[in-house]
Amino acid sequence: MDRPTIKDIAKLANVSIGTVSNVINGKGRFSEETRKKIEKIIKQSNYMPNVAARSLRDKINPLIAMVVPYAPRGKVLDNPFFSQLVSGVESGARDRKFHVIFTGEKDEPDLSYLLEKNINGLIVFGANENTEFLDDIQKLQLPTVYMDSYLSDPDLYQVGLNDEMGVYLGTKYLISLGHRSIVVISYGWLGDAEHTGSVNHCRLLGYRKALEEAGIPFNQDLVIEGAFSVEDGYHAAQQVLQLRDQATACFAFSDIAAMGLIKGFYDLNISVPDDFSVMGFDDLYFSEYLTPGLTTVRQDIYGRGQAAVKLLIDQIENKNDLEDKQIICPVSLKVRQSTAAVRKP
Amino acid sequence: MDRPTIKDIAKLANVSIGTVSNVINGKGRFSEETRKKIEKIIKQSNYMPNVAARSLRDKINPLIAMVVPYAPRGKVLDNPFFSQLVSGVESGARDRKFHVIFTGEKDEPDLSYLLEKNINGLIVFGANENTEFLDDIQKLQLPTVYMDSYLSDPDLYQVGLNDEMGVYLGTKYLISLGHRSIVVISYGWLGDAEHTGSVNHCRLLGYRKALEEAGIPFNQDLVIEGAFSVEDGYHAAQQVLQLRDQATACFAFSDIAAMGLIKGFYDLNISVPDDFSVMGFDDLYFSEYLTPGLTTVRQDIYGRGQAAVKLLIDQIENKNDLEDKQIICPVSLKVRQSTAAVRKP
DNA sequence: CGAAGAAGATGAAACGTTTAATCAGGTCTA
DNA sequence: TAGACCTGATTAAACGTTTCATCTTCTTCG
Numbered sequence: 001m002d003r004p005t006i007k008d009i010a011k012l013a014n015v016s017i018g019t020v021s022n023v024i025n026g027k028g029r030f031s032e033e034t035r036k037k038i039e040k041i042i043k044q045s046n047y048m049p050n051v052a053a054r055s056l057r058d059k060i061n062p063l064i065a066m067v068v069p070y071a072p073r074g075k076v077l078d079n080p081f082f083s084q085l086v087s088g089v090e091s092g093a094r095d096r097k098f099h100v101i102f103t104g105e106k107d108e109p110d111l112s113y114l115l116e117k118n119i120n121g122l123i124v125f126g127a128n129e130n131t132e133f134l135d136d137i138q139k140l141q142l143p144t145v146y147m148d149s150y151l152s153d154p155d156l157y158q159v160g161l162n163d164e165m166g167v168y169l170g171t172k173y174l175i176s177l178g179h180r181s182i183v184v185i186s187y188g189w190l191g192d193a194e195h196t197g198s199v200n201h202c203r204l205l206g207y208r209k210a211l212e213e214a215g216i217p218f219n220q221d222l223v224i225e226g227a228f229s230v231e232d233g234y235h236a237a238q239q240v241l242q243l244r245d246q247a248t249a250c251f252a253f254s255d256i257a258a259m260g261l262i263k264g265f266y267d268l269n270i271s272v273p274d275d276f277s278v279m280g281f282d283d284l285y286f287s288e289y290l291t292p293g294l295t296t297v298r299q300d301i302y303g304r305g306q307a308a309v310k311l312l313i314d315q316i317e318n319k320n321d322l323e324d325k326q327i328i329c330p331v332s333l334k335v336r337q338s339t340a341a342v343r344k345p
Numbered sequence: 346m347d348r349p350t351i352k353d354i355a356k357l358a359n360v361s362i363g364t365v366s367n368v369i370n371g372k373g374r375f376s377e378e379t380r381k382k383i384e385k386i387i388k389q390s391n392y393m394p395n396v397a398a399r400s401l402r403d404k405i406n407p408l409i410a411m412v413v414p415y416a417p418r419g420k421v422l423d424n425p426f427f428s429q430l431v432s433g434v435e436s437g438a439r440d441r442k443f444h445v446i447f448t449g450e451k452d453e454p455d456l457s458y459l460l461e462k463n464i465n466g467l468i469v470f471g472a473n474e475n476t477e478f479l480d481d482i483q484k485l486q487l488p489t490v491y492m493d494s495y496l497s498d499p500d501l502y503q504v505g506l507n508d509e510m511g512v513y514l515g516t517k518y519l520i521s522l523g524h525r526s527i528v529v530i531s532y533g534w535l536g537d538a539e540h541t542g543s544v545n546h547c548r549l550l551g552y553r554k555a556l557e558e559a560g561i562p563f564n565q566d567l568v569i570e571g572a573f574s575v576e577d578g579y580h581a582a583q584q585v586l587q588l589r590d591q592a593t594a595c596f597a598f599s600d601i602a603a604m605g606l607i608k609g610f611y612d613l614n615i616s617v618p619d620d621f622s623v624m625g626f627d628d629l630y631f632s633e634y635l636t637p638g639l640t641t642v643r644q645d646i647y648g649r650g651q652a653a654v655k656l657l658i659d660q661i662e663n664k665n666d667l668e669d670k671q672i673i674c675p676v677s678l679k680v681r682q683s684t685a686a687v688r689k690p
Numbered sequence: 691c692g693a694a695g696a697a698g699a700t701g702a703a704a705c706g707t708t709t710a711a712t713c714a715g716g717t718c719t720a
Numbered sequence: 721t722a723g724a725c726c727t728g729a730t731t732a733a734a735c736g737t738t739t740c741a742t743c744t745t746c747t748t749c750g
Contacts, residue, residue: 003460005735005736005737006736006737006738007736015699015700016699016700016701017700017701017736017737017738018699018700018701018702018738018739018740019698019699019700021737021738021739022699022738022739025738027738027739028698028699028739028740029696029697029698029699030697030698030699031697031698031699034698034699048458048460048461049461049736049737050401050461050463050735050736050737051397051461051462051463052396052397052398052400052401052406052463052735052736052737053397053401053705053735053736053737053738054736054737054738055397055705055737056395056397056398056401056704056705056706056707056735056736056737057704057705057736057737057738057739058705058737058738058739059705061397063446077422077428077429077431077432077435078428078429078432078630078647080425080428080631082428083422083423083425083427083428083431084422084423086422086428087422087423090422090447099446099448099462100446100447101408101444101445101446102435102445103444113393115348115393116393116394116395116396117396117444118395118396118397230630230631230634233634234634256631259631259634260634262636263633263634263635263636263638266636266637285423285575286425286575286601286604288608289575289578289579289604289605289608290608290635290636291607291608291611291635291636292611293608302423350705350706350707351706351707351708352706360729360730361729361730361731362706362707362708362730362731363708363709363729363730363731363732364728364729364730366707366708366709367708367709367729370708372708372709373709373728373729374726374727374728374729375727375728375729376727376728376729379728379729394706394707395705395706395707396707397705397706397707398705398706398707398708398735399706399707399708400707400735401705401706401707401734401735401736401737402706402707402708402709402734402735403707403708403709403735404735691750692749692750693748693749693750694747694748694749694750695746695747695748695749696745696746696747696748697744697745697746697747698743698744698745698746699742699743699744699745700741700742700743700744701740701741701742701743702739702740702741702742703738703739703740703741704737704738704739705736705737705738706735707734707735708733708734708735709732709733709734710731710732710733711730711731711732711733712729712730712731712732713728713729713730713731714727714728714729714730715726715727715728715729716725716726716727716728717724717725717726717727718723718724718725718726719721719722719723719724719725720721720722720723720724
């Protein structure tokens with residue numbers, strides 16, 4: 001037997017389908033009596049409104065998409081940062097009876113199929129002013145929340161992180177341990193126009209600020225690229241090795257790169273933290289379980305995912321503008337075993 | 346301006362909507378000439394069929410769901426095994442123009458809303474004969490692929506793993522290194538009725554088989570539960586410690602638990618592999634980057650996800666039965682640094 | 691008592707597709 | 721030359737909702 005439709009319910013209740021619809025949506029007029037009768041029948045027959053029909057009629061559809069423009073196919077969810085983020089997004093969506101699909105990979109720049117699916121909202125990760133996608137995305141005219149995007153338009157809904165503060169705290173801590181020459185494994189180079197006004201940019205600002213306060217000159221030779229993946233971090237170890245004469249600590253801008261770095265050191269027979277202190281960024285759920293436990297800048301990835309989706313669905317459902325369009329989430333320092341006081345020479 | 350509908354295209358092309366529909370779907374009759382004309386207009390105007398309308402009419406909807414019955418909310422994607430699996434599923438779905446939503450968490454046993462959404466297919470993970478959900482799922486009457494489920498019905502589509510072989514290989518390798526007393530961190534206990542005919546059951550069979558071949562008696566005291574999470578593994582370290590007099594190696598049935606275990610040992614000042622060899626299962630993308638690199642039984646998680654979704658969509662699109670309903674994926678041994686020959690006393 | 695207004699419910703249109711039935715011509719063949 | 725058949729295209733119904741205009745019936749009040 002097929003699932004019941006609103007017509008079946010109406011027949012069973014001896015009313016018109018309009019009335020059933022009214023009861024379901026709490027709109028229009030109907031007596032208390034018919035309300036009870038209809039609700040009872042609905043429960044009994046396991047009726048659920050057909051989303052396709054609803055979506056066709058009203059263009060509402062409890063489905064949002066999360067797009068990560070620059071991620072290569074199959075690599076989004078592989079990254080534990082994203083999987084935690086996505087996990088939070090999922091959970092937040094679930095709370096509001098929404099579902100989520102993921103998309104927007106490098107090789108699929110055409111997002112128009114999102115309209116085809118009647119997607120009702122978008123979470124865009126890691127865009128910046130220079131992102132080519134930005135126009136296309138805005139052309140979709142969908143409620144959107146940008147994450148970690150540092151877009152200057154104050155009318156855009158955004159969920160960010162206090163990146164500068166995070167790295168500032170971390171660097172300051174390393175300095176307090178006596179480190180004066182701290183290698184950075186960054187996402188890209190500060191001078192790179194493409195990355196200005198980006199997560200990476202702000203993090204480097206935090207680094208420089210902490211150095212400045214301690215009267216340590218900034219040395220751009222100490223900035224290495226490669227915080228995107230565990231392989232990146234692993235390969236960075238060799239580069240860091242060449243800076244060993246000067247440097248005593250390393251700040252990786254992602255835990256996943258820190259993980260690779262530590263393994264790189266391990267394979268090169270360099271002890272962490274005895275020979276080299278390592279600081280990460282993110283506090284992934286397993287960072288505590290690395291050997292040694294990773295000292296890192298903590299952010300609540302899962303919670304941020306939830307926050308973003310909440311902001312999005314509020315936007316979708318209220319339609320009108322919300323007061324707080326921009327959320328900056330806090331960071332904190334998580335000290336574990338991978339950092340230690342610099343050895344006295 | 347709103348997106349164009351099939352009506353707009355028809356008007357522009359001076360034909361009826363029926364003809365446009367025919368051209369789009371390659372059905373019915375139309376001349377080469379009109380085909381070209383219509384296709385040109387479609388391209389120019391960026392027309393895409395509205396999925397809701399299509400779905401309403403024909404009940405087709407390129408959307409599948411992945412349900413993981415027993416996973417607690419927010420913990421599915423946190424687990425790197427699942428995130429890799431999901432990643433593969435996503436990718437496979439993308440190849441066929443499908444999208445995926447995730448669901449079926451512990452606190453949401455009612456799956457009927459999947460029908461509401463016109464979901465067209467289901468991937469169910471880790472069910473077994475005793476899963477309460479099974480009936481509900483089958484009642485949905487949807488094309489379904491079961492992963493890691495060990496269901497005996499030969500008519501069900503399944504994607505599994507050669508679990509027994511995997512553990513057999515791993516155990517044999519440990520034995521070849523001279524280990525004769527090998528602790529197992531399992532998902533559950535062999536005798537547990539609930540887990541008969543499960544992944545865990547088959548893995549333990551592989552363990553026993555390898556022991557038997559080597560003439561080593563099976564000792565059930567060496568079987569510990571706790572392979573689900575990194576925390577599990579960490580806490581297992583203390584239990585393993587108490588078996589230290591007898592045991593020299595440990596086989597964790599998941600890499601994530603092995604990771605926790607290694608960290609547990611680290612904190613207890615037990616050296617891996619010098620004091621204790623550790624073997625994992627899965628070969629997560631970061632297992633290579635643990636310190637020490639984790640020796641493990643490799644499976645292609647990502648590929649299995651792709652395989653499952655391919656099987657599902659073939660089933661959806663062909664409708665008719667496929668020849669090969671059951672796929673068993675191979676395993677292999679990946680030797681790294683966490684295992685070593687047993688120390689001579 | 692008659693008119694006005696409220697309460698409760700109905701009917702029909704519309705959303706954008708697909709498809710089966712139908713139709714208008716043209717060509718072939720007996 | 722009439723029926724049969726083919727080709728290309730049209731028409732209308734149906735899918736399951738929501739909403740707005742409309743219709744009864746009942747109550748109230750001047």
